[in-house]
Amino acid sequence: MNVAFLGLGVMGGPMAGHLASAGHRVSVYNRTRSRAEDWAREHAGSIAATPAEATRGAELVFACVGNDDDVRAITLAPGGAFEALEPQAIFVDHTTDSATLARELDAAARARGAGCLDAPVSGGQSGAEQGRLTVMVGGELAAFDRARPAMEAYARKLVHLGPTGSGQLAKMVNQICIAGTLQGLAEGLHFAKQAGLDAHAVVDAISQGAAQSWQMDNRAATMLEGRYDFGFAVEWMRKDLGLALDESRRNGAKLELAELVAEFYAEVDAQGGRRWDTSSLLARLSSPDGER
Numbered sequence: 001m002n003v004a005f006l007g008l009g010v011m012g013g014p015m016a017g018h019l020a021s022a023g024h025r026v027s028v029y030n031r032t033r034s035r036a037e038d039w040a041r042e043h044a045g046s047i048a049a050t051p052a053e054a055t056r057g058a059e060l061v062f063a064c065v066g067n068d069d070d071v072r073a074i075t076l077a078p079g080g081a082f083e084a085l086e087p088q089a090i091f092v093d094h095t096t097d098s099a100t101l102a103r104e105l106d107a108a109a110r111a112r113g114a115g116c117l118d119a120p121v122s123g124g125q126s127g128a129e130q131g132r133l134t135v136m137v138g139g140e141l142a143a144f145d146r147a148r149p150a151m152e153a154y155a156r157k158l159v160h161l162g163p164t165g166s167g168q169l170a171k172m173v174n175q176i177c178i179a180g181t182l183q184g185l186a187e188g189l190h191f192a193k194q195a196g197l198d199a200h201a202v203v204d205a206i207s208q209g210a211a212q213s214w215q216m217d218n219r220a221a222t223m224l225e226g227r228y229d230f231g232f233a234v235e236w237m238r239k240d241l242g243l244a245l246d247e248s249r250r251n252g253a254k255l256e257l258a259e260l261v262a263e264f265y266a267e268v269d270a271q272g273g274r275r276w277d278t279s280s281l282l283a284r285l286s287s288p289d290g291e292r
């Protein structure tokens, strides 16, 4: 298929690469052109100067940028993808952003006779590189069925969850669950150290039982080493919890723990941890102010 990919960051770059490897004709756009040039050295594809140029003639247009404002900048702003979105084309937004924006984009796509899917992902950098992402999709089922074969190039699990916005709402559930799990893990490790236990041995013992989690398996060791210079940035988690808290004010959900953890992440950010991995909640507890 003729496809476009807008945003070649940590996630978008490898995803676009999988589309090229699967044999699609990929036109890429990245705000910082040198990143697109790096991508094109490794993968077959052409570089476009604007999102509109990348989108012209594409049957599927994928995007993975930062937040709501960034998505607006590459879609609805002058030179944006929606200027050139072909009737019958489908715009697939892999960015984690708001359900409100998903509805706005869907209406704008419909006005051009095109389709739109909100399709945030989970699985992190390694999931993107290995083509093993989970994709949570909202929008019309017919559009999902058409876009699905291409998305299989980088997905291990692709789930259609309902009408427009459902993908973003599901991703909020994912982030709410992770926030509580990570704070629990950080407190457990902090307690183990304060109690004078060998924290590595404790993790080894409890990781086969009911306390086991993806975070424990993949982050406990680096947390105990105080290493946070990788992974999923605090900056993005703050955005994601903000989206969930905004949505909860609309739907009445009580997000007591997520609200608290969002405040903790603001403190980690103030501590200099904006680009640290989200497991850095332990750094907050271990800092002189956090030591209780």
Ligand SMILES: NC(=O)c1ccc[n+]([C@@H]2O[C@H](COP(=O)([O-])OP(=O)(O)OC[C@H]3O[C@@H](n4cnc5c(N)ncnc54)[C@H](OP(=O)(O)O)[C@@H]3O)[C@@H](O)[C@H]2O)c1
Pocket (backbone or CB within 6 Å): 007, 008, 009, 010, 011, 012, 030, 031, 032, 035, 064, 065, 066, 067, 069, 070, 071, 073, 074, 094, 095, 096, 097, 121, 122, 123, 124, 125, 231, 232, 233, 236
């Ligand atoms: N990293 C993860 O583990 C992970 C996991 C799941 C979901 N996500 C979500 O996936 C999205 C992308 O994350 P990422 O880690 O790939 O981010 P990233 O590495 O920071 O890349 C962001 C991309 O968006 C582009 N961009 C940002 N603002 C823009 C704007 N105003 N106009 C045009 N392009 C813009 C950047 O272009 P430049 O190159 O010019 O800066 C870059 O290509 C986020 O919504 C994030 O929450 C990330």
